Amino acid sequence: MKKNGLHRDLIVAVSALPLAICLLVSAAEADTAVGAQSLQRIAEHLAAADDDLLLQPSAGDQTPPAQTDDLLLQPTPTQSDDLLLPSAPAQSDDLLVQPSAKDDLLLTPTPDVVSPSVAPAIGAPIPTETPPDAAGTTSAGSTSGAAAEHEKLFAENRFPAATTCATCHPKQYEEWSASQHAYAQLSPVFLTMQAAINAKTSGTNGDFCVRCHSPVGMNLEESVYVSNFDRHPTSREGVTCITCHRIDRNYGKISGRLAIVEGDLYEPVFGPKGDEELNRVLDEPETYRVSTDRSAPGRAIHTEVERFFPLVTPGFCGTCHDVTLVNGFRLEEAFAEYHQSPASQAGVTCQDCHMGKEQGVASGYEEGPAAIVGGEPTRTRKLASHFFAGPDHSILHPGLFPLNVKAQSFKTMREWMTFDDAAGWGTDAFEKAAPRDYPFPEAWRSIDDRYDGRKIVEAQKKRLAKADERRLEVLRNGLALDEIRITSAAPGDLSFSATVRNITDGHSVPTGFDAERLMFLDVTVTNADGAVVYRSGDRDPNGDLRDTHSAYVHAGELPLDEDLFNLQSKFLVRLLRGGEREQVLPINTSQGVLPFVRPEALPTTIYGRPRTARKHKQTIDPLGQRTAEYAVPAEALTGSGPYAISVKLKAQMVPVNLILAIQDIGFDYGMSPRQVADAVVDGTLTIAERETVVTLGGQNRAEVQ
Structure with a gap:
């Protein structure tokens, strides 16, 4: 079968999470939030540096010692570990979060990244650096x-x-x-x-x-x-x-x-x-x-x-x-x-x-x-319109976004985060059924406040629905999906193709942060009984596609989707030994203890790219097109059919494996990785959809209904 994704020979090794031996967070720290002291030390170190983007290189950087990684600053005795996050326990797998019995690789031992006893109010996990003082x-x-x-x-x-x-x-x-x-x-x-x-x-x-x-x-x-x-x-x-x-x-x-x-x-x-x-x-x-x-x-x-x-x-x-x-x-x-x-x-x-x-x-x-x-x-x-629609969407509580003058003057951000929209606060059905001793937070004890809050939330939801319409509008003005083309329908042989076109002449699609933009084909073939005989573009239990960054694929619990068609570009990083590796974040990691972002020692024009990391673009050029080809395994075919083929072109703002790669830091607003991942997947839009029905028989002849 033709592979619709990144060419395999470009990748020496792939990883769901960067191999950062010196930058791992222990499981215990991930549960309780995330290395606040470590980030404190990072902030203090940055404050002391002359350049906020760059630590000053030492004299030895001009000529790196032999047999070292010339892309990374070498550690000094005083810099050996003061900026590092604690290492993971010896028994942990630094490349992979192990599947749990509940098939949820993003769940932490507690419902949120931050335990309620650690975090103030709702538990914002991003640490602040200045402790309370007498000045208030x-x-x-x-x-x-x-x-x-x-x-x-x-x-x-x-x-x-x-x-x-x-x-x-x-x-x-x-x-x-x-x-x-x-x-x-x-x-x-x-x-x-x-x-x-x-x-x-x-x-x-x-x-x-x-x-x-x-x-x-x-x-x-x-x-x-x-x-x-x-x-x-x-x-x-x-x-x-x-x-x-x-x-x-x-x-x-x-x-x-x-x-x-x-x-x-x-x-x-x-x-x-x-x-x-x-x-x-x-x-x-x-x-x-x-x-x-x-x-x-x-x-x-x-x-x-x-x-x-x-x-x-x-x-x-x-x-x-x-x-x-x-x-x-x-x-x-x-x-x-x-x-x-x-x-x-x-x-x-x-x-x-x-x-x-x-x-x-x-x-x-x-x-x-x-x-x-x-x-x-x-x-x-x-x-001029100031909406600026794009592939992103809000995963926040509707009391926080869209920005709303009335909402901001009514309650604080922390108070809005405690308004239980899903439970139906402020609706007649909930308020009539709620017991007198229902444990409302202080900010929402007044029934009038809950009704007023509900009015604001419902108005916000209408604005979010309108935003989704504009988001779909810009995506449909950028991409088109042609009709399914049957390439073979002989007995025991069903193959077909689908062409995706960039219909804008202004830039590639996707563009911008294209290494974290999913625009993929979700393909399903069912037989006469409605049973699925072929899938590509489906998800693992985390919500990830079955690509090289799926934790379930790494664990051997699901097969790699070798036919996956995805326009997401890939980050390739250079390693200390060997060649390049595909990673979720473009950070080359090695056995040097202090990886830095710093200017190249030589002009990048000599190489045509920086030597530390690069991006293998999978985007479609303006007015260009790309065709995905599929073949249903012969053993999956059960007679002449008919077989129903569905191809959907979908867009998702970021992959779930990105959430997996950054979850050790914790998420703001007290959100858990699972909450973030679910909200990201829920925002996936279908840009276009094509369907056809095929009956096998004859010499490469298909009856398309």
Whole structure:
């Protein structure tokens, strides 16, 4: 059979989890959260370094000793173990989580990664670094009482929140607040993954990931490890309004190192049109009742809108959507792909496809007022959508996302996490049946609060459903599945093919973080009795595909799906001995005790790629196509049929094996790996589906009904 996945001869060895002898977390620590002390030491080490992305190399790095790994810094007596996570017990398998009797490889001995006795409130597992002190500080980025309010006010004066902008820009806020830009920092998968990468690189990855996901947080110098519960509200907004509209220069492809122009609401903002309409509004104070004077009555408004044309160019998007590590590793190439695409040559921009009327295709722009000031609309103009649909989706409690001004003012994040949506709190059915002594948490003891909370949650669910519609829209504008083609239907021989096409001319599909994007074919063949005789693209009990990273495949409990068609790219890392190995995370591990992320000693152009790790792309080029071929084993065929063939093209935001690879760090919001994995799988969308029925007989002849 033809293999539809990565060529096997490219891989010397594969692993579900990186072989990190010095970076393993003991089972006991995984149960109780995750190496807080280790991350504390990483943070302290980073704070002492001159470069937040890079520890300074020693003089000996210029000429590595013989018979050593020249890709890794050698340990020194003072650096031998101060940044390391505890090693695993001797009896454990460092490559594999063993299947349990319940067939659940992600379950920990307790329902959550963090035990309730260890974690505050709901048990946010991401550790904070600053202990309580007399000044009222409770954690890094978190204070109590009047000090907390003063800190928030000070930060708002530097970096206005999107909720402030929503007063006059409700349409833009409504779109953005359910977008992947708004979700960027809130994602528990992202937050754990960037902490795991730092743990596995001895902290030298620094804020490389989070500075794109939370530019405000990094400008506020928040810890990269702190829980979202304890971040400033504007920091939690991820790629918020001022991330784009308070940038005054074209930074180029710098992977998100942005200096946001500071200032309160009155300070200038930057946009594509300039301030002609703003000046008209300021000239009509009786109509709009605005004031640019902080001491005068009236609605606060920007004093100026400076024209910043790069905001509407693809290069501005490339600031974050082309990601190259300091060692030359190209993690994401969305902008580079676009730059070489037919769309680019035709003058179609990123904004034309992703900020227009329809997600993922150049469809023109809406028309309408850019602002509603005191109920009065400004003049009609071109309006860009701020929804930015993509393959990701929220796995959070609906009280937390989409971002909602009413929800935020009603309860805190921790309080929302205790609202039991599944139990039906705030519905007539639940409230009538609930006993008087039902153990409600303090925040929800009032039945009125529960009913009000239910109204907010139901409104949030409607917004999430609309977000799923836009997500499916952008995926269907990127990929198409042709009709099933029968290649053989002789007696005892059934084979067929399915072609997947990239129907966009702007970039490859998938693009961006393509090494963690699943776009695969789920194939089922059933006989006349309805019994399944062939499967490909099905899942193991964890929710993983049966690929080389499935823990069940590694355990020998399920066979490898050799016919799997999946457009997910693969990370290949160079090892100390031997060749390359495919891994879930692109971190080359060896017997050196301190793997670092650092610049290459030689230009990567000499090799055509960095020597430490690379990516084997499986994506489809713009307007390209790829065909998957399948053959049902002869022994599975039971007579002439008829045989029903179903082929579904599906998209999933990340693989479950990524959750497995990073779970030792723990997940924010007190979520367990099982909860995260289930939510990820539940968000899988079917982009397209084809079906046909075949009766075997004759010379390669199929009767298709």
